[in-house]
Amino acid sequence: MSTVVDKFGRVVGDTAYKNPKRARRLLRAGYFASGTQIKYLPDRRLLPHQRYAAVISNRAIRLPLSKPRKSAVVSAFLPCEPLHAMGIVPQFTEGLAGYLNGAGCEHAFVRFAEDHGIPQTYCSYHKVLLGAALSGVLPKPALVVNTTLACDANNNTFRTLADFWKVPHFTLDVPERNNPDTVAYVAAQLRDLKGFLEEVTGGKLTEEALRDVIRRENRSIRLYRGAFDELSGKYMPNDMTSEMYKIFLTHVLAGTEEAERYFELLLEDVRAAAGSAGEIRLLWAHTLPFWQNSMKNVLNRGDRLQLLCCDMNFDFMAELDEASPYEALARKLLCNTFGGPGGRRTQALLETAKALRADGVVYFCQWGCKHTLGNAYPAKERLEGAGIPTLLLDGDGCDRGNVNDGQMATRLQAFLEILEAKR
């Protein structure tokens, strides 16, 4: 972490306890400054799609902080298409937790959350988010919407936030099974969500506006699939932060013009990339510890290493049926690789590893993510059974205070040495 960010993080962290509104202003100013820098003085090593993602993600975080009453706090897997069709700005909370880490102040919020009874064993992304909200640093949004998909923490976190802010709250229940009955169940809830959004905001959600969003999303998906096809034979420099930004575009911003533009640029960049030439090709499961220098030194833009993709960015890549948008969104949730049995997620890793010619998979055991931790051993066994070496890497993508940095670096480097030796 740079000295400037370190100092900034400390000031925000200290101020959060004493004067949360001032801490919020500091954060907004900090994100504005970093957004301006990314836009006008970007890191020249980044490819156009990566620069664009940095700008869009920064904006997606800043906008709800500036105009909270026009925003909805949402969970990562919520289908935000109805929100986009109504002009409601989603505040991507796990993304925000990552940004608070980027500002160097996440540990103050972790402490705040734990001091207020949030268990140490809880997901760090959610702890940071809760600490930021309960300390008064995060502004009160118009509403809170979440799904139950992929993560138990959704149930407690978003309920706590809605109770704390005293704002309307909607939970979209996503069952395990995917069959016509569950599609009908989720689609009915999505129709209820439409009524909820209209009632809370006073706006109107027309089916045509929703179809427009879905059409855009389908165009994005086609572009993205094209980029995947190209990537199997290419070497395109990548880094952990860019991969994290991509989650904004594959999730809460799916169906927006920004997402479509991003996937256009991504396809152009992959097409223009050099051919694959003996680099180690690494697939990643779960979020990435983008803040950790020891990991950055190994993974970011390595000449001999291609960080291919994290599996949150290929959890659903099918086109949606615009003729029945609610059922299409229901299927999108029910087919997600993070739902259902753990084997579904492993299968997606396996297929993608083969399609992108991955040499190995790093399965990141994020602190507090029971979904991911519980599937770790079976995933490793199955992937290695199919000839794909897999590293289980315990770590924390969001809390600096919760990692054993030296041990992580040793594990990752040893794994890469194993992959190198296999060649």
Add this chain to the structure above:
Amino acid sequence: MTEYVCKYAPVEILAGFKEESALCNLSAAGLDRADRVMHRNLCSFARALIEHRLDEGEGVCPLVLTNCCDSLRRTRDMLFLQGQKVFLLDLPHRDGPCARELYQKELIRFIEEFSAYSGKEFDCGKFRAACGTRPEKADGPYVALMGARMSDELLEYVRANAALPVVNEMCTGNRRIGAAPSAGDTKELMKWYAGELLSQPPCMRMTDIAARRELVSDPNICGIIYNTVSFCDYYSFEYAGIAKELSVPILKIETDFTVQSAAQLKNRLDAFFETLPLPGPNPGPPPVRGRETDARRYFAGLDSGSTSTNAVILDGERNIVSFAVVPTGVSVDGSAKSAFEEALENAGILETQIERTVSTGYGRAGIRFRSRDITEITCHAKGAYFLNPRVRTVIDIGGQDSKVIRLDENGSVKDFAMNDKCAAGTGRFLEMMAQSLGVTLEVMSVCGLGWDEEIVISSMCSVFAQSEVVSLIASGKKLPDIVHGLNASVASKVIALGGRTGMEGAYMMTGGVANNTGVVRAVEEKLGVPVLRPEEPEICGALGAALVAWEDGVGGK
């Protein structure tokens, strides 16, 4: 036999198949087998369940799980991969017409699946006969058990040792299924049954938990034991809310479904039971200080801690006649004897002159010559209140644990919190750090006072913190700054612990770490008020035990 784990499981359907069923709630002696197949940072109950079923081997009975949490979903995957028969019911997170219809279909699917598996026919009559489960109730005052599940063994201990009736309102308790309608086929019965299951008092995994308020609104509740399971995060959220709002005594414990933690949990439970009102006639007001008694009568208190064993001797007028502090050796009884003999020698009296001896601390039950034992929670509270009746919060940091104890205006324990099994925020933590820094504890006690640069030790684990300290040394940070960071870390931990009990002044620090000026100063900085520190902070527990001995001998007469 079929096992199940959740109150939303279709137990009555199993009865409709004439299948015996049992709630599986066993603790494990160890989790070695589970740890070989599952990550450690998953719900301890799920790991104990895997351990139990892997122990059973090939003859293990079928298991019915609900889709209740990530840990149990992954448990299902794991047991399936091990070739075990596991039925999973896709339980909605909400109640309402759509959810009931979905769960009705799920229940019918389960009947078909179980029938195909067992070769048995579902009998609606048997199902009807099994319905009609009402939740436990107590007619008068009772202790409510709330939160996440507890092992059968621990539940038995609570029921056997609480002086009041115990009502199980944990996630596996409070099951409520009404009498089944007399008419209707399987489909209609399942429609009714889905409604009954989903309308039970909700567990924390359900979306709408408003009805859980009723669980704590009963005026007959005299105390709440709130249990959480390690790495199950659901219930800590509810606890954080009700701990602030309710005035009845609440004990928060965390179980890991292993038998190893039982000793510590029983210690806490015993301390909690001591704070609850006893049924029966009022024992009358406690004796007051200064009551005229024979000054030649003597009472002893012994505190057997992990680092030191302490003894205090009081006379009949509650004057401290002598005390002793000796290191705890391999024999609890031997160390207690040494401390006791040293205190006798200091007092210039004989053992035969001691009327009663009360023991406390972790080794209290191992001191054979005790008259009786009592937990250190009660003893530290008594000792601190005796030394200064203004004290409302005792912060006791000992060798292997730290405690925050809240007192009422009479010196009785209102609430308390203890650290979990982790050493962070204890004397042991400071010892480990002193080793890494190559200084003595005495040096460490004062050298952080002259700090310049604020260093935050962010690791919450002692082992990681040790690595962090080594890195700080390597990066050339100054010793006083590192020590100050460590003191602040201990202070943060213990204040966070106290945050759960709602601390208020006046504060007193007791235990061996209260001799560390740097830590006391850091606690004062974080609290923003001065903290009382007795002259001999480590003997406060023994003093409390001696006061109990005095009450037993003089106060009770």
